[in-house]
Amino acid sequence: MLYEQSQLAVILFLSVVAIVVGISIQLMRRVTTPAGYFTAGGRIHWGVNGIAFVGDYLSAASFLGIGGMIATLGYDGFLYSVGFLSGWLVALFMVAEPLRRMGYFTFTDAIDSTFHSRGLRFVAALCTIVISVFYLIPQMVGIGALVTPLFGIPHYLGVLIVGVVVTIIVATSGMMATTYVQFVKGILVLVISVVLTLFLLQRGVMLPEQMDYREHRDLKTLEVQRTEAGYSIQTPNYALAPQWELTPAYAAGFVPVMEGQEVAPWRVEEHTNGHLLLQETQYIERSPDGTTLYNGAPPGAGRVFLVGTMAGIVVDGQRVDKTGALGPLEFLRTIYSSTVNIWPHTTYITPAGQMQVFYRSTVSGAELFKSGGMFRLNEKNLSARLDFISLMLALVCGTAALPHILIRYYTVPSQAAARKSTIVAIGGIGFFYLLSLFLGFGAMGSGFLNIMDTNMAVPLLARSFGIVLFAIVSAVAFTAVLGTVSGLILAASGAVAHDIMDRLMGIQMSATEKVVVARMAAVVVGCVAVYLGIVFEGMNVSYLAGWAFALAAATNLPALLMTLFWRGATSKGVVASMLVGMTAALTLILISPEMYVRYGLLATEAPLPLNNPALIALPLSWLTLVLVSRCTPAPSA
């Protein structure tokens, strides 16, 4: 069985929810002013804020996504974490202190502190909402991926339950509860990652036959022989689909095989002299009517089987079946010198819809320590190079532009505190990414990898050590999402209640009314987040976060930096740059090859072979700001 519902996991999970919601409701009575709601009064200690930054930032994208990417792609997943961490230095050196000096509650406050323009307030607030909602997508997808197998409920229900819980937390006590949740989460994420890494190093690496903690199942193979009557399969119950040689499957390297009434693609492993050897695959079928089948059945049917095994282990030139305990460097070196079973995938279109087929392939470990799993840089392909540069640009520029990170700068009392808390964050986040290197490579050979849902790699790795650790890691992953989603909903509610209704529209509200409006805005944003989490089910969350980073970078970064550092910036220039950046980034994402696959089409049909929009949208936004500023009058002193 793919997932066992663990009663312990469910109990732990519900306990976490109860504790967090309980704290929020207790704090609700203390939060009566806008300052209290949005910035916790501005008196949070820099050490607490630093760990809260860790908890705010290490969302599903990091805790689930990076490990999942490294587990399936190797080195290219690691490059994501290098990019993510690097963005913090831009935030530290350029944004942390100046922003703290200029602000009240929100990013819009900082931008508008020079210009005092209604148009700018509106656009900045709108952009905050869009970016926050966009970044909410990977969080809600991640939580759906986690909660679904845990409770045995459909993805949409998992997303709905979590959406409701988080909205309650934010709507009740805003930044106070959010800070505590993020602080606790930051500690939990770091501690559990250390624990999991230690368990992993203690177990070492082993061949699948040695894994006494799981059921081993060899992949099925079939032989196809050519006789006078034509090709046929000798194994009973299996038959070649009619006209199989003319199908899109065969053109893609697979043979459609019938087992009873069902047809499944089998990978052609060998094809010599009228004899084919076929190997079992796993596949996702997306029909135009919206249904998705996994190995020919709906998601809950349990047809998906876990993979993630070593093909051969070599230590110091000797082949072994298992290594025993390893040090950190030895662990990585062992994977490097061994052979690993990975599961690449191919996509093709059939009359029934889109087929994404995952097949096993054995590679040397060294292949997984260099680029190639996702970024085809070796092929000297121009679009692959541009896409890679675009992604690395988005990641390094995105952190300093994320609204939910920026608002956290207002919770500390001074600029020096803002600086110190950022440095604590960099240390914590850097440490986590180093650990996730081990978690990812460990999941690769743990025997508990779900190749069709890479977001589950780290929780399933924990599962390979037993139900208790799985339960704990799931609960921590849940708090990981909780912390970030709280921050995002808070940022968006701040944009609506404070930036738009209070400062822009000038609606007269008492302090209490402002807090009520902020709470209502939080509820609305929560509902939107739930909807999007359902629509984007299955997509790797780090990938989605890469998009959110590009959107934030293109929209906010030129506006923020130029407002802080260039006297020639005008409000019209800033408005134009934000609108251009946002429109360009969103448009490019919607026509990207990856989205085309989501639409049920082929990646090659996309008009532009660029998956990440930063390379085009960010310079465009910057240029717009400079040109429009030059053509419009300067702000009065």
Place this chain on the structure above:
Amino acid sequence: MRADIRGITPELIQAKRRIGQRMVAVYLGVYALFVMVHVFFPAVPAIPCGGVSAGLVGGVALMLFAVLMALTYHVLCTRVEKRLTRTQNT
């Protein structure tokens, strides 16, 4: 909430801004080098190094460098703050 800005002079702001700009230039330069090596010399990160790949060693080194730069920035800023901050009493 308004920041506690006692003792913060324009001179101090300028000094820290300069430090920040120089450090971001250094870090982004190294980061850009890391990215461009991958784009134009993809064989280099694949070179075996210390039992793993040069790319992995380089990536980890870059992350450690980031932490080091953050700490250096703090030391430089603290020094400049001590030198330039006027307290309310002076």
